[in-house]
Amino acid sequence: MPILSLQRVRKDYITDGDPVPALREVSLDVAPGEFVALMGPSGCGKSTLLNLAGAMDFPTSGAVLIDGVDTSALNDAGLTRLRREKIGFIFQSFQLLPALSVAENVELPLMLAGRPEARQTALDRLRQVEMEAFAARLPYQLSGGQMQRVAIARALAPAPKLLLADEPTGNLDSSTGETILQLLRRIARQGTAIVMATHSAEAANITDTVVRLRDGRVEAIAAPCPA
């Protein structure tokens, strides 16, 4: 069973009273452990797709199934529970909370979910991304690459089945970006499905599947083609 399934999904935003389509008839299945790149020009619908896949928004029509659960059938509390248990987010600008230490940032989703052993799990995840030594630091004391590693550790903290990454290397230099991509590749191999929005062909090359979007439609789904 796919961990993520989008079935004829349409998403309209209302601008000045008129519906403006962001996604049109998009269908996509992501299997466990699959690494998918979403590519396309700005405004093509990548972020909208990630938001729907992350149970942050509802489709206007069609269905989004996460681990077999239709998001449209859930209320706010159900969506929150789904996010806590199944999904991790990684952002282009890291989005670490400046007032929390590295370890506290990582244990935050676990604490929000009321899970026990949050600190130990957080330290395990930090070890996984080789940031355990920085656990007590504050975000501003880290480099961009280190911050993104911490953000990945945080996304992995609740052991999600699906990781959604929005331009995770967009704010990093190419060498650091490469390291982050390798880290994501490793995570996918361990069984976590990853959907990554990116503009970068290099980034897309390490994924299993590249989905090209244009004007809200899926233009092509293919394996990456190394340059």
Place this chain on the structure above:
Amino acid sequence: MPRLILFHRLILRPLRREPARTLLTVAAVALGVAVVLAIELAGSAAAGSFRSSMETLAGAADYEVTTAGGIPAGVLTRLALLQEPLKLDPRIEDYAVIADRRRTVPFLGVDLLAHRPPEGPSDSASFSRQDSIWTGADLGYRTGDRVRLLINDHANEYTVRGVLGERSGEAIVMDLAPATRILGRAGRLDRILITGPAPLDLLQRAAGPGITVAAYGSRTAENRRMLAAFRWNLRVLSYIALVVGAFLIYNTISVSVVRRRAEIGIVRALGAPRPAILAAFLGEAAALGLAGGLAGILLGRAMAQGAVGLVAATVGSLYVSSTPAPIELTLATSLLGVALGVAVSVISALAPAWEAAQVPPVEAMSRGRRDHQVRVHSLRDLAFAAVLALAAWIASRQPAIDGKPLYGYLAAVTLIAASALAIPALISGLTIAGAAPLGRLFGAEALLAVRSLAGSMRRTAVLVGALSTAIAMMAAVGIMVGSFRQTVLLWMQDRLQADLYLRPASPAGADRHPTLAPEVADRIEALPEIAAVDRFRAYEITYQGMPATLGAGDARIVARYGARPFLSGANPRSIFAAMPGRDNVIVSEPFANKHHVRAGDTIGIALAGRPVRLNILDVYYDYSNERGYIIMDRSTLLKYLPDPAVSNLAVYLKPAASLESGRAAVERAVAGRKVVVLTNRSLREEAIAIFDRTFSITYALEAVAVFVAIMGVAGALLALVIDRRREFGLLRFLGGATAQLRRVILFEAALLGLLANVAGLILGVLLSLLLIYVINKQSFGWTIQFHWPIAVLLGAITLVYAATVIAAIYPARIAAKLNPIEVVHEE
């Protein structure tokens, strides 16, 4: 002009985009200004009113003649025999109660033949009738109306023969002769006004020694001088809300600067010089101050209406009789309001505006780094706080300047500054120690709240500073008033030993001593249930240009029954034993402090025109009025002022007599007279009710300051939600529920409230020590024993705490309603 356009675009327009927060800031300034203006207006109205009614028919006199116990008629004769063309206006001045209105008004006896009232008969027969009165225009009577007046211990019907002209206020006027009879003055006058060219020394010689001849109006000046400390303290209290408002302006402008650092960088890169940035943010503060000041004028005028009654009641109980004059909002007062609003705002904004001007064109520092710097500096600030606290202690040891506890105020301000500097360290300490346990106890919401408060140290410190200052002032005044109340209760226990107290139904005041006919005391003394009757008589006198009260009671009875604690700790019996038949007196603590006298000193006063030297045996604790008492034995008083009427009676029952039977017997003995008979308990209850009423304005001022601070918390939390919207959106991405977001804000408010309560209580206790032992002592001369009003304090801080958390509900709802997708992705 282009600068104004830019100011509008970059500064004023953003204010409009956040109307709730802008309104809260303006309202905070408005309330601060309003309270200051209200107290100023109410104080002026209450203090400015002694003149209006008592000076009815006074005209433009040049001099006034007075003496304690009344001016003998011979003085008038001697003045009249002078060659100079003088107009003499002898007067009797007292108070009457209009029975059906229960209103106390000035009751004057003047020579109506000389004054010729504008209305009514003008023949001497009508003037001299015992029921003829002329009423002030403000009383609203018409000629022919019948008015029942309560004067001393009797009530009678009087006929209004005419209405006096403009500016006659609420006075009731009668011809001198019948007034003398009704008031039992036996030929003595209260005042003689003199109009005409004559040198003061000539008049003084003619009047004789022991008679005071002074420029007309000096009594009003004395009253004003006496009220100066009271008004000064009230004025200082009224500024608290404005100080709290200043913290909030600082916070608003700081938020504005932090939020627009990028904008500042861009504008600087486009060529704006540093002074322009400084001016822009000061302009923002000035705009908020101007709006607050203007709104404060209107609000202050409205609040003054409510405050004037409270201020006048206190003035009447403690100082001098006055009828509140109309509140006059002058252009000068209005300008003061606007100036206060603008000045406080601009001064509060100086630091953040200066900081804005220093922002380099390339934005280099992240918020986290800046806040970290503040945290690092908290230890340095703590050291400064210790230095300031030491300075406050030194200031508190200094004496008053010109009767004003200026060093005491300086110590208070220094302590508040020390507290503000110590607050970041307190926050650091408590948040570092509390984060982990709170996180474990209450989950992620508590951890986030603690961390973000510590992370936004600058803002947190300002908010805690504002709220804790308000709480501290509330706690300090609460402790001071509570201690004072407890002291007064204990003092009354010692002082009030009689079983029954009698006084005329006509209400007494600090300067009003209506009398009972002497036979009342004689009749009561003859009752079989009665063991002793202490006859007490009070006169209003002037000592060293300040009003005071001369009192006399039966020292032997007081020695037998009453315990009057002395500052020296001496045995009261031996002191009272040395009083009868001799010119020995005891003085109250406020008198001793005001006039710098002590046991063993000799003071000179004039009684009925006769200079008298009095030896002070000791100084006793007294809390009944602030004018100060000189107390002598009744035999000594009667030697100089032989009027046997008494102001009140303290009646001691025989041990075998029950209170009920004793009271019934006394009431039968005074039947037909307007006399109030109070039991010991009811007198104490009445006294404490007056005490509570006196301090109600203080509580009102505190409440406004706390309200301003809570408004500030609400505004700041709203700003915090707006600033941290990405963070709240992110929490939703990380699996946070909307209820958890709400709880984060509520936790933050709860922590702010807790920190402010801790800081406020510590500062409050220190300020209360200053109030009790320095400011109050130097202003009023009262010794107050320190007591903890635990229940009041607990109630007050619980209320403030609850209000702080309630203030967070709206910001919490806003946080929960944020669209996480929008706020996380906006750059």
